[in-house]
Amino acid sequence: MVVGELGSGRAGSTESPPPDSAAAVLAGLDEQQRTAAAAVTGPVCILAGAGTGKTRTITHRIAYGVHTGVYTPEQVLAVTFTARAAGELRGRLSALGVGGVQARTFHAAAMRQLRYFAPRVLGGPMPELVENKLRVVAGAATRNRLTTDRASLRDLASEIEWAKTTLATPEDYPARAKAAARETPFEPAAVAAVYASYEQAKSRDGSLDFEDLLLVTAYALEEHRDVAREVRGQYRHFVVDEYQDVNPLQQRLLDAWLGGRAELCVVGDPNQTIYSFTGADPDHLLGFADRYPDAEVVKLERDYRSTPEVVGLANRIIGMAPRRRGLPGLRLLGQRAGGPEPRFLEHPDEPTEAAAVAAACRALVDGGLPAAEIAVLFRINAQSQVYESALADAGVPYVLKGGERFFERPEVREAVLLLRGAAAGRDDGALVPTVRDVLASVGWVEHRPPPGGAARDRWQSLSALVDLAVDLVAEQPTLDLAGFVTHLAERANAQHAPTVQGVTLASMHAAKGLEWDAVFVVGLVDGVLPIAQSLNRPDAVEEERRLLYVAVTRAREQLTLSWSLSRQPGGRRSRPRSRFLTGIAPESTAARRTPAARAAVVLDGAAGQLFEALRSWRTEAATAASVPAYVVLGDATLQAIAETRPRTLTELAALPGIGARKLAAYGEDVLATVAADT
Known part of the structure; x- marks a missing residue:
């Protein structure tokens, strides 16, 4: 019905809660969240839309089950997809007075269990894990006389991972790859030979890879009754987050854990199914009510993240998707105060698009918005380079998500070692000044980010540690250096990086689960989104639509969607904007504009009006100076001015195409034109 680790260690168990604690757990939830949290016996399916308080709901559900005596904390296993999400679950449960719940990723839970049972199941200690899959894949490729480079090795490794997560053997692989329309790096038969x-x-x-961890653990439960009895006796209640992303291998392990029981709560959003290419199978979520006819299905649709304007656009995008079988659909209901309408911007070429985005980011930062609250999202990682260059030219710091992990950066490892040494020296000084002093010893200077990419990145990493210390002291005034070092170790273990002050550059896939105040979704042309290889498969095209939905729902307040008609300046402006914008964005007028005006087409009404005013001023200035119009200011610069509306010469100087000479010659006139249009 639809209504709106193994081992018996008990460390961390909570004492008996006060009688009113169960009611207090539900008190701060809305009606839909409360219904889900109170459904403590399975099977339960929580359909949680973007920004609807999913993590809050499932942690309160677990806490309510513990406080009402339905759950023993140590008998609950909550499974997440990232170590960071698991750490967040544990932290929130602790704040609710609940300890002892096991919150782990599939792989972490399987490793813990297999390490414990290895002597019994494998006849010896836990085998070594393959840390570098590419090395083993390279050897297999060489033995099969394939010529490879690093990119093709990564593709081969991805194919092997896909095969294993979908439970395909080397013998099965060619047929399964063909049926799934896989883009294989070599002929399927050759990939199968490398796989074997x-x-x-x-x-x-005598080693295992990470897929083997799940497979062997599932085998241990399926084939060893004593192992199954012990694990199922330990874990009685299961919660699985992001259930739309579960693959067949993970589902097999989950079934083995359950052993036919139904004490299962799954949480997911069919509209955020974007990982089918890795083996994720949304049918596990969509078919949950078929598998468990008595399941309670609860929908969370009240979006507390985004403004109604952003929510409305997200609903329109996903509302154009064909209806899928199974569970009911979700329609988000914005709960925040109103904000600006999303903007749709068309550009002549990619460098101009990137320059306009960088200028807008510069204006936001100058206006007081922290750079870490801004993101630029693209479909493929190759698109990042032009935005890295544009942001650097505009003097805007940025962080490339998906690069080296924060706690693995050399400067962070060095800083943590120094902080640990200072803590061992029993430094009794105040935390924040001590952290600043320690980092100053490796060249960090407050408020003075150095020029250059690598030096700037190093400074940002160290600054993030200082900012984290400041935030923690605000929450825990008595925190000392030893406590800070312990906190860093816990974060490193969970890969929970502190915030680095820079505009985030990320692929749409990497952005899932994150949010920012201002988001720029860029490069929205057919062949990029939807990506070219999806165009002959309707199901793949619809997954691309969901990817755009995910990108849009990352924005809290300000959202800009843009595309460019040509890849390079001077190129033919023939690229069609993404089909997903049809009926949503204003109609493109590029084909009806004069050649001079096509250089920068702004679809936002107010910006368009200012753009035309600036062009009129430029014509007069060019005539007076007896020079061509572009010598005064280029169209891309006029567009950046129209989009950002600078109020001072400093703001104007930050825009592309405004050097010292042009600032002196035209700056006051430009600002006057902007002011007159306000």
């Missing part, structure tokens, strides 16, 4: 050789190499070395 890879498995033989692991067997010969």
Whole structure:
């Protein structure tokens, strides 16, 4: 019906809660969240739309189950997809007075169990894990006489991972890859041969990869009754987050854990199914009510993240998707105060698009918005380079998500070692000044980010540690350096990086689960979104639509969607904007404009009006100086001015195409034109 680790260690268990604690757990939830949190016996399916308080709901559900005596904390296993999400679950449960719940990723839970049972199941200690899959894949490729480079090795490794997560053997792979329309790096038969050789190499070395962790753990539960009895006796209640992303291998392990029981709560959003290419199977979520006819299905649709304007656009995008079978659909209901309408901007070429985005980011930062609250999202990682260059030219710091992990950066490792040494020296000084002093010893200077990419990145990493210390002291005034070092170790273990002050550059896939005040979704042309290889498969095209939905719902307040008609300046402006914008964005007028005006087409009404006013002023200035119009200011610069509306010469100087000479010659006139149009 629809209504609106193994081991018996008990450390961390909570004492008996006060009688009113269960009611207090539900008190701060809305009606839909409260219904979900009170459904403590399974099977339960929580359909949680973007920004609807999913994590809050499931942690309160677990806490309510504990406080009402339905759950013993140590008998609850909450499964997440990232170590960071698991750490957040544990932290929130602790704040609700609940300790002892096991919150882990599939792989972490399987590793803990397999390490414990390895002597019984494998006849010896836990095998070594393959830390570098590419090395083993390279050897397998060489044995099969394939010529590879690093990119093709990564693709081969991805194919092997896909095969294993979908439970395809080397013998099955060619047919399964064809049925799934996989874009394989070599002929499917050749990939299958590498896959078989890879498995033989692991067997010969007595090692396991991360997919094997799940497979062997599931096998242990399926084939060893004593192991199954012990694990199922330990874990009685299961919660699985992001259930739309579960693959067949993970589902097999989950089924083995359950052993036919139905004490299961799954949480997911069919509209955020974007990982089918990795083996994720949304049918597990969509078919949940078919599998469990008595399941309670609860919908969370009140969006507390985004303004109604952003929510409305997200609903329109996903509302154009064909209806899928199974569970009911979700329609978000914005709960925040109103904000600006999303903007749709068309540009002549990618560098101009990037320059306009960088100028807008510069204006936001100058206006007081922290750079870390801004994101630029694109479909493929190759699109990042032009935005990295544009932001650097505009003097805007940025962070490339998906690069080296924060706690693995050399400067962070060095800083943590120094902080640990200072803590061992029993430094009794105040935390924040001490952290600043320690980092100053490795060249960090407050408020003075150095020029250059690598030096700037190093400074930002160290500044993030200082900012974290400041935030923690605000919450825990008595925190000392030893406590800070312990906190850093916990964050490193959970890969929970502190905030680095820079505009985030990320792929749409990497942005899932994150949010920012201002988001720029860029490069929205057919062949990029939807990506070219999806165009002959309707199901793949619809996954691309969901990817755009995910990108849009990352924005809290300000949202800009843009595209460019040509890849390079001077190129033919023939690229069609994404089909997903049809009926949503204002109609493109590029084909009806004069050649001079096509250089920068702004679809936002107010900006368009200012753009025309600036062009009129430029014509007069060019005539007076007897020079061509573009010598005064280029169209891309006029567009950046129209979009950002600078109020001072400093703001104007930050825009592309405004050097010292042009600032002196035209700056006051430009500002007067902007002011007159306000």
